[in-house]
Amino acid sequence: MKLGIFGGTFDPPHHGHLILAHAAAEQAGLDQVLLIPAARNPYKNGVCTAGDIRLSMLKAAVQDDLLFVVDERELWRPPPSFTIDTVEDVARDYNGAKLHLIVGADNFSQLNSWRRAADLRRAARIIWLARPGSSFTNETGEMVVNRQIEISATDIRNRVASGRSIRYLVPERVLQIIDAFHLYQTPETTSRT
Numbered sequence: 554m555k556l557g558i559f560g561g562t563f564d565p566p567h568h569g570h571l572i573l574a575h576a577a578a579e580q581a582g583l584d585q586v587l588l589i590p591a592a593r594n595p596y597k598n599g600v601c602t603a604g605d606i607r608l609s610m611l612k613a614a615v616q617d618d619l620l621f622v623v624d625e626r627e628l629w630r631p632p633p634s635f636t637i638d639t640v641e642d643v644a645r646d647y648n649g650a651k652l653h654l655i656v657g658a659d660n661f662s663q664l665n666s667w668r669r670a671a672d673l674r675r676a677a678r679i680i681w682l683a684r685p686g687s688s689f690t691n692e693t694g695e696m697v698v699n700r701q702i703e704i705s706a707t708d709i710r711n712r713v714a715s716g717r718s719i720r721y722l723v724p725e726r727v728l729q730i731i732d733a734f735h736l737y738q739t740p741e742t743t744s745r746t
């Protein structure tokens with residue numbers, strides 16, 4: 554089995570995530586993609602929507618799509634969760650699966666400084682998602698999904714805060730949850746990272 558692992562804050566999940574994860578699955582021949590929402594990191598600046606609401610949005614976003622499995626393993630353990638720990642955990646649960654870690658190109662310059670980066674690259678094949686605004690020189694020979702989609706969760710939150718439409722940027726069911734919980738009403742003053 555070829556298994557994708559796609560982690561993120563998913564605050565909110567958007568069509569960029571879904572289109573690109575599908576493209577990655579198609580390109581790499583993945584059977585399934587685990588979507589793994591990250592826990593809230595209390596040490597980071599800014600507020601992030603509660604885990605249970607982000608989880609509901611993610612489940613709503615992919616509920617009819619057999620490619621995706623929403624995986625809660627990071628949400629209920631104390632942050633930070635290191636990617637290598639999650640990947641090793643997944644490897645234990647999906648014994649024998651060939652793991653592929655899907656990562657946006659905005660993380661390209663940092664991956665080498667992630668915890669146990671060499672082990673991470675041994676445990677999972679990296680698939681990079683090219684991203685508008687992220688310069689990216691792939692000298693590693695790793696797979697790149699070259700589709701450029703200019704959607705970000707930051708822009709979506711800003712649009713909601715300033716009363717602009719996010720229709721078609723997120724699945725309709727995600728939009729309904731954002732409305733129901735009155736998410737993203739306050740403009741962000743600090744960077745989250």
Ligand code: ATP
Nearest residue numbers: 560561562563569656657682684702704705706707
């Ligand atoms: P934020 O704007 O809050 O940082 P985001 O849109 O980057 O959020 P995340 O949940 O942080 O969304 O992203 C999860 C993963 O998906 C990360 O690896 C991120 O780089 C990648 N990603 C998200 N949107 C895109 C995009 N439009 N193109 C390429 N990669 C993306």
